[in-house]
Amino acid sequence: MNQAHVEFVLRIADDSLILGHRLSEWCGHGPVLEEDIAMTNIALDLIGQATSLLNHAATLQGEGKTGDDLAFLRFDREYRNLLLVEQPNGDFGMTMMRQFLFDAYRTILFERMQSSSDEMIAAIAEKSLKETKYHLKHSSEWVIRLGDGTEESHARIQESLNTLWRYANELFYTDAVDDEMRNAGILPDLSDLRQQWENTVNHVFQEATLTIPSNNWKQEGGRKGMHSEHLGYILAEMQYMQRAYPNMEW
Amino acid sequence: MKEVNITELERMFQEKIDQDIKIEPKDWMPDDYRETLIRQISQHAHSEIVGMLPEGNWITRAPNLRRKAVLLAKVQDEAGHGLYLYSAAETLGADREDTIDDLHSGKAKYSSIFNYPTLTWADMGAIGWLVDGAAIMNQVPICRCSYGPYARAMVRVCKEESFHQRQGFEIMMTLAKGSPEQKAMAQDALNRFWWPALMMFGPSDGESKHTAQSMKWKIKRSTNDELRQQFVDVTVPQAEMIGLTLPDADLSFNEATGHYEYGEINWAEFWEVVKGNGPCNKDRIDTRRKAKEEGQWVREAATAFAQKRAARKSA
Ligand SMILES: [Fe+2]
Numbered sequence: 231m232n233q234a235h236v237e238f239v240l241r242i243a244d245d246s247l248i249l250g251h252r253l254s255e256w257c258g259h260g261p262v263l264e265e266d267i268a269m270t271n272i273a274l275d276l277i278g279q280a281t282s283l284l285n286h287a288a289t290l291q292g293e294g295k296t297g298d299d300l301a302f303l304r305f306d307r308e309y310r311n312l313l314l315v316e317q318p319n320g321d322f323g324m325t326m327m328r329q330f331l332f333d334a335y336r337t338i339l340f341e342r343m344q345s346s347s348d349e350m351i352a353a354i355a356e357k358s359l360k361e362t363k364y365h366l367k368h369s370s371e372w373v374i375r376l377g378d379g380t381e382e383s384h385a386r387i388q389e390s391l392n393t394l395w396r397y398a399n400e401l402f403y404t405d406a407v408d409d410e411m412r413n414a415g416i417l418p419d420l421s422d423l424r425q426q427w428e429n430t431v432n433h434v435f436q437e438a439t440l441t442i443p444s445n446n447w448k449q450e451g452g453r454k455g456m457h458s459e460h461l462g463y464i465l466a467e468m469q470y471m472q473r474a475y476p477n478m479e480w
Numbered sequence: 481m482k483e484v485n486i487t488e489l490e491r492m493f494q495e496k497i498d499q500d501i502k503i504e505p506k507d508w509m510p511d512d513y514r515e516t517l518i519r520q521i522s523q524h525a526h527s528e529i530v531g532m533l534p535e536g537n538w539i540t541r542a543p544n545l546r547r548k549a550v551l552l553a554k555v556q557d558e559a560g561h562g563l564y565l566y567s568a569a570e571t572l573g574a575d576r577e578d579t580i581d582d583l584h585s586g587k588a589k590y591s592s593i594f595n596y597p598t599l600t601w602a603d604m605g606a607i608g609w610l611v612d613g614a615a616i617m618n619q620v621p622i623c624r625c626s627y628g629p630y631a632r633a634m635v636r637v638c639k640e641e642s643f644h645q646r647q648g649f650e651i652m653m654t655l656a657k658g659s660p661e662q663k664a665m666a667q668d669a670l671n672r673f674w675w676p677a678l679m680m681f682g683p684s685d686g687e688s689k690h691t692a693q694s695m696k697w698k699i700k701r702s703t704n705d706e707l708r709q710q711f712v713d714v715t716v717p718q719a720e721m722i723g724l725t726l727p728d729a730d731l732s733f734n735e736a737t738g739h740y741e742y743g744e745i746n747w748a749e750f751w752e753v754v755k756g757n758g759p760c761n762k763d764r765i766d767t768r769r770k771a772k773e774e775g776q777w778v779r780e781a782a783t784a785f786a787q788k789r790a791a792r793k794s795a
């Protein structure tokens with residue numbers, strides 16, 4: 231088993247799983263029926279991505295575990311997702327802003343990962359890219375609509391951007407895991423990831439008449455299992471059945 | 481003179497119905513026919529939307545990734561059903577937001593079953609199996625309803641409902657052959673949902689005030705009691721197959737009629753729930769009202785943005 235390889239797959243898998251979980255919390259509570267359908271659909275894509283990736287991580291681990299074991303039986307400190315995706319839903323604008331910052335990054339990541347030397351990763355990236363492009367279209371349209379909508383919506387979504395901006399820097403976090411993956415050809419070159427992401431983000435914020443906050447707090451830790459207090463509650467809820475009734479078929 | 485014309489129009493209308501010719505939105509129709517349909521279709525739409533809540537309650541706690549995805553997809557389907565049905569009601573001139581306001585004010589009803597809480601994971605099985613199963617019994621005849629848009633919406637909906645019913649039954653079957661705790665969980669869910677599921681078909685034929693006219697107009701194609709009997713006949717053997725017991729001491733098979741006979745339904749409970757005194761009526765409506773109120777600024781922004789864009793284009 232290659233530790234870095236497993237670690238790398240878990241990072242992408244956990245982003246999908248935790249964001250999918252957050253979005254699924256909206257189900258039945260959306261601002262219009264069409265958005266209930268759209269958010270459920272995106273949640274469904276993310277849970278699907280997480281399932282493929284976690285199954286792959288479990289295979290790479292070679293300990294006889296399943297993707298479900300990795301989702302439902304790891305503790306907070308073993309989770310590798312970005313702090314951004316575990317942040318609470320807030321209002322609809324907050325959810326769309328969180329989604330947009332993430333989708334803009336994910337689109338580039340999946341585009342590049344299609345050429346991974348890990349064929350499973352390449353295949354998952356190709357399928358997920360189609361989904362993520364649609365997610366980005368959806369979230370960026372809402373950021374623009376709310377930013378350039380009413381006075382109230384502009385103020386609200388600007389506030390969401392101010393709140394979430396501190397987590398954006400972590401999208402570009404790299405460490406020895408990434409170096410090792412790049413050397414192995416599993417992770418393609420991502421040196422211009424930030425530049426590409428900024429191009430998308432600046433363009434959308436300009437249309438949305440939003441201002442990027444001047445403070446640039448660099449909240450990070452998710453990739454190393456240092457999370458915000460929110461993750462514990464997400465896992466308590468998500469893992470309830472498997473913790474309460476271990477080793478059963480459902 | 482005018483009255484003669486209306487009588488003549490009504491006669492021609494009924495003739496079309498008798499010949500199984502579909503009524504379409506632009507066709508002339510009696511006011512009562514229109515109102516009955518608006519009431520029934522929007523009530524049906526509300527049931528789909530309120531019905532998202534009891535199952536939505538378990539998405540974040542589903543026991544594994546496959547069940548989570550299937551449940552998410554199911555609840556998404558229900559939202560889609562709501563959308564088709566609100567559109568069908570709109571072809572009759574009923575504004576979607578107005579009908580939703582009627583739901584929130586308590587003026588419009590929805591299926592009483594969704595006023596029961598989902599307490600365990602097994603309830604996802606019981607709801608799929610029994611509630612979607614009962615919905616299929618109710619909806620299959622509506623595929624032949626005299627009003628075209630409603631009939632066509634039902635054809636799409638029924639295809640998805642049978643998938644929902646199967647996944648629910650599969651959850652129950654898995655639990656029933658699982659550990660003793662799982663089997664007990666399944667039996668408890670069946671105990672709680674069986675009678676409310678029978679109530680989904682509405683009051684007995686003698687008590688049902690709309691049945692006769694609706695049958696004549698072919699809005700309704702079978703009576704409440706006929707549909708309820710069909711449901712019991714199909715469901716009892718399924719329960720036996722997976723080794724669960726229906727909570728009805730009077731249940732027995734009548735060899736002569738070929739039907740199962742079931743015990744007395746607690747109609748007092750049914751009417752209490754319909755009147756708003758079920759365990760979750762207040763929660764369900766409060767939740768829907770809150771979603772609408774909290775989404776107000778989003779809908780306003782979308783409208784304002786669309787207007788700005790349109791103005792810029794024409795400028
Ligand atoms: Fe439905």
Ligand SMILES: [Fe+2]
Pocket residue numbers: 558612615640641644
């Ligand atoms: Fe259904």
